[in-house]
Every structure is written in C-alpha cells, then in structure tokens.
Amino acid sequence: MRERRRLRLGILVLVSLVLLGALPLYFGIRTLSRDPVFGTLDELDVPSWAAVEPVDNVSGNRWCLQDCRLRERTVESERSPEETARVYEAALRKDGWEPWKVDLCPQQPDKGNYTCWRQDELTLDLWVRAPSCLPPPVDGAPAVPPSPLPSAPAPPAPPAAGECAGSLVSMKVRNAIDDDRTRPQPSTDPSLTGEDPFPTLTEDPLGEPTPSPS
Incomplete structure (x- = not known):
C-alpha cells in the first residue's frame, strides 16, 4: 500500500511539473513565432471598416542576420482613400509614431496617399490608394474584342461601380538600421559631371631634372 501511494504521489508530482513547464513553454514559443510588430499594428485605433481582411507577410530574420526583418500588412477599407488615410494617420500619431519627412x-x-513614419528603432511606410479595377474601354473601341471561335467562353464582365469602392492600405515596417533612408546619402556636384578624373599636370611636381655629371 505504501509503495502504491508513493507511486501515485510521484505520478501526480510529475504531471504537475509537466503542466507547469508546458504552459510557459507554449506561450514562449507562441511569442517567438508571433512578431510583436504585428501586435502593435493590431492595436492601432482604427474602425473595423478600415481593417478588413488583413494579410501579413514577413521576410528576413529578427536578429538581422544577412537580412533584417521586413513586416508587410495589406488590408482593405470600405471607405475612400482620403478618409482611410486620415484615420490611419490619426491612429499612428496616437500610438506614438511621428511623421518622417525624408x-x-x-x-x-505612386498614386494615392504615401507617408512615412518613425518610432524608436522602427520605420513605417503607409500607402493608401484606390483599389485596382478594370480600366474603362477606349473611345471608339469595343469593350470586348470579338472572339474568332464562336464556342469560346465570353470574358468576365467589368466590375460594377460599387465593387470598386473603398481603398487598399499597405504598411511596411523595417528596422531603422536596415532602412537606407536613415543613412546619409552621398552628394554629387553636377558641375563635376564630364570632368576628367585624372587632370593633366601643368607643372612637374618633382621640379627640374638634375643634370648628370659630365
């Protein structure tokens, strides 16, 4: 009986240790797999109509080995680009981002509203534009070219006006040390364009030749 009790107690202690260690391990792996920058973008104070169907992409690595991490998010908005841009710019300012004139x-x-922002060690590019819809047909040209095969299926009809409403929002977040715009750009003097990089010397820098003894 005593051995059975000790065995049960040992099993309970082992299960407890496994559970206590598994939970922190699970949340730790989840934290490492989820980039905290996307969590910051999730917390932006924008209405639901301005953040429809977000799509995230990540490239590079977090420790800037070879390539630093680049985070990209694309969302759809149900309202115009102008109104959507104002909403996102206000949310970025509220979250501590500052406009970056660079x-x-x-x-x-690019068409649309393109602005740049900076916060601590990160830079953010915000691009709000109208959705890409099929262009209208050229005047005097048929909207759909005739098909040489009568049995060929007809091409899809252009989207209605309501389907082209709204806007698209793209955000790119980089590490500031990996953003070329944070580094001083070399200046080129236009007056030097076309000059010979090796000008001809008018005087001998070594002076007159020494006469040889006779």
Whole structure:
C-alpha cells in the first residue's frame, strides 16, 4: 500500500511539473513565432471598416542576420482613400509614431496617399490608394474584342461601380538600421559631371631634372 501511494504521489508530482513547464513553454514559443510588430499594428485605433481582411507577410530574420526583418500588412477599407488615410494617420500619431519627412518617400512616385513614419528603432511606410479595377474601354473601341471561335467562353464582365469602392492600405515596417533612408546619402556636384578624373599636370611636381655629371 505504501509503495502504491508513493507511486501515485510521484505520478501526480510529475504531471504537475509537466503542466507547469508546458504552459510557459507554449506561450514562449507562441511569442517567438508571433512578431510583436504585428501586435502593435493590431492595436492601432482604427474602425473595423478600415481593417478588413488583413494579410501579413514577413521576410528576413529578427536578429538581422544577412537580412533584417521586413513586416508587410495589406488590408482593405470600405471607405475612400482620403478618409482611410486620415484615420490611419490619426491612429499612428496616437500610438506614438511621428511623421518622417525624408527623401525617397516614396522611392518611386505612386498614386494615392504615401507617408512615412518613425518610432524608436522602427520605420513605417503607409500607402493608401484606390483599389485596382478594370480600366474603362477606349473611345471608339469595343469593350470586348470579338472572339474568332464562336464556342469560346465570353470574358468576365467589368466590375460594377460599387465593387470598386473603398481603398487598399499597405504598411511596411523595417528596422531603422536596415532602412537606407536613415543613412546619409552621398552628394554629387553636377558641375563635376564630364570632368576628367585624372587632370593633366601643368607643372612637374618633382621640379627640374638634375643634370648628370659630365
């Protein structure tokens, strides 16, 4: 009886230790697998209509080995780009982000509202634009070209006006040390363009040649 009690007590102690160790391990793995930056984006104070169907992508690694981590999030908004941009900019300011006026923001001209932000060791690019819809047909050209095969299926009809409403929101978050825009850019003097990098010397820097003894 005593041996059975000791065995039961040992099993209970072992199960308790496993449970107490498994829970912290589970939450620790979950924390490491979930980037905290996405948690910060989740906490942005934006209405539900401005954060529909978020899609997250991650590249690089958290410790900046070879490539630093790049976090990208794309969401849909049910309202116009102008109203959506105002909502996100207000939410970023409320969360401690500051507008970042820097060159190459954006790196290439884009349609819509493109702004850059910075907070501590992170930089954020916010791009709000209209959704991509099929362009209207050119004047004088048929909306759908005739098919040479009568049995060929007809192409899909262009989306209705209501289906093109709303806007798209893209956010890119980088580590500031990996953002080229935080580094000083080399300046090029345009007046030097076309100059010979090896100019001809007008005077001998070594002076006159020493006459050889006769």
